[in-house]
Amino acid sequence: MHQPTALASDALALLKRLIATPSFSREEEQTAALIADFFRDRHVPIERVKNNIWAKNRHFDPAKPTILLNSHHDTVRPNKSYTLDPFSPIERDGKLFGLGSNDAGGCLVSLLATFIYFYDRPGMSHNLVMAATAEEEISGRDGLELILPDLPPISFALVGEPTEMQLAIAEKGLLVLDCTAHGVSGHAARDEGDNAIYKAIQDINWLTTYQFPRVSPTLGPIKLSVTMINAGTQHNVVPDTCTFTIDVRVTEQYTLEEVIATIREHIKADVKPRSIRLTPSSIPADHLIVQAGIALGRHTYGSPTTSDQAVLSCPSLKCGPGHSARSHSADEFIYLREIGEGVEGYIQMLEQVL
Template sequence: MVKTAELIQVLTSEAIELLKSLIETPSFSREEAGTALLLEGFFQKKDIPFERLKNNIWAKNLHFDAKKPTILLNSHHDTVKPNKSWTLDPFRTIEEDDKLYGLGSNDAGGCLVSLIATFCYFYDRENLAYNIIIAATAEEEISGKEGLEIVAPLLPEIAFAIVGEPTEMHLAVAEKGLLVLDCIAKGKSGHAAREEGDNAIYKALKDIEWITKYQFPKVSPTLGPIKMSVTIINAGTQHNVVPDTCVFTVDVRVTDQYTLEEIISEIQQNIQSEVVPRSIRLRPSSIPIDHPIVFEGLKLGRETYGSPTTSDQALLDCPSLKMGPGHSARSHSADEFIYIHEIGEGIVQYIKMLEGVVTQ
């Protein structure tokens, strides 16, 4: 037990130092080459073989056995751009009162380094019931196509995944998917002063009214109802011309009760506007509430909930649990930070949960 405690302490210190380096290396989505090199260097220093595709890095445990099921540990190393409200240098780590400030510290650097430390803890362990793969991926913040989406097909079949996002180490057992729809209302142009034309704005308003009032009948026990929000609208060229086109965008947060195709069909049948989905990639995710990894988390006093936000879970075709150190409300905020103790506690909890599964 003493050696185990000492090892976790060393891994925690390494994780914090790695996080500082990641913060100080700009890694906006699609511009993560610098942090990818840092991650390469980390694994090289520990003599852990890894693979890289574009800005994605992944590695397998030393005694990987293709006959065994595999667990994926995944988080991202890209960040959003700092907003104008920052009062600190977003690329300079500042430690103050147990807080580590810096862009990406909370979302999702703390999660990533904690999962990397957890992987290192199990890396050379023999006789595990599962293989373990760590994947540090890119483009999560923009739901890009050159992050986890291009890595997943290269991995062995995944039994289940832990996706690192700041949840205060509570267990997000379900996550809403995302469907973005561009809707086009079509009318006929004419002079606004005369009884001419067919105003596309008025047609769009009728459709928007249906969207704001409609409730999908099936409600998810973990994620609640589907939520539709009209977030962008654009029409017209000048004040005296009746517009013949009005385009509006609908943000749909999808639950596990419907497929994306079913939702699109329901909307198409109830509005006049043409409905064009931008993508059907970001599907809802979940893991059974009685899954062994969830059970291990509950044993540690953690709570389960359904997450309204979307992560790389949406790209995985396996049961997945979203959890990690940090707080979701700090993500994308000015002067972003993570408590240093959250990283150590996160590593310990990840290890305890996996110990209960991989050593059975």
């Protein structure tokens, strides 16, 4: 039997190797190889499609329900405010610094260690599948979504993202809408044309004040934000088009299609969704895995950020070591103790289910 303390040490060593290996979204080949080696060194057969690696527990039984353990190994690009080398795993003051240390390297290696802990155990009530996936940071189609058809049916998923090991039982979905307001071009010096910017302003004013009536008990209201706008070609020409983009964080109270329909009903601009893939996700508060976390003193909450949960159709819980506020920050870090707490916390939760 693998001991949690030794597994946490192995997890930390792997995390340092991952930090030292650039793995921007769509460029994760080298970290995928490191993860594949981690499995092979422990005699665990793997499957790989593109930069996604997954494995099943030794005594996998198709007649049993399956739990998916999932986190990602891609990172964003380091921002310009870094004072440390983002690819140098530096230990200092009880912290491990490095790009991807917190989001989501700490979660990933803790889940990998947890999977190894249970890998050889016979007689479990559930199967385990561990998937280390790509392209999460860009919501790409060649990450978890790509391999879902190859995985066995999933009863529920434990998705590793930094939550301080608290229990995110709901997560907002993401809808990005590209809008175009139409006017008529004319000369700015004369009373000509129909200014598309003014039409866009009317639409944007509605968007800043409208509230969807149904409010989620865990996630709160739907949030609409206009985040980009563009119009005009030169100072003396009334623009005939004005484009703007809406970032919509959707709760489980509405389908993405319902949100689009409501916005189209109230604004004059053309509305084109970029995709309707990233749906809200949740897991019942009385679910076994949630109750297991609560029994360990964890609390539940709704998460405003989007993760790979968005492409899962099964119940899913977001939980992991690290702090969400450190994600994508300069000199990103995770506390060394958080790795051990992650491994121990995941094991303790799953022990109550398996």
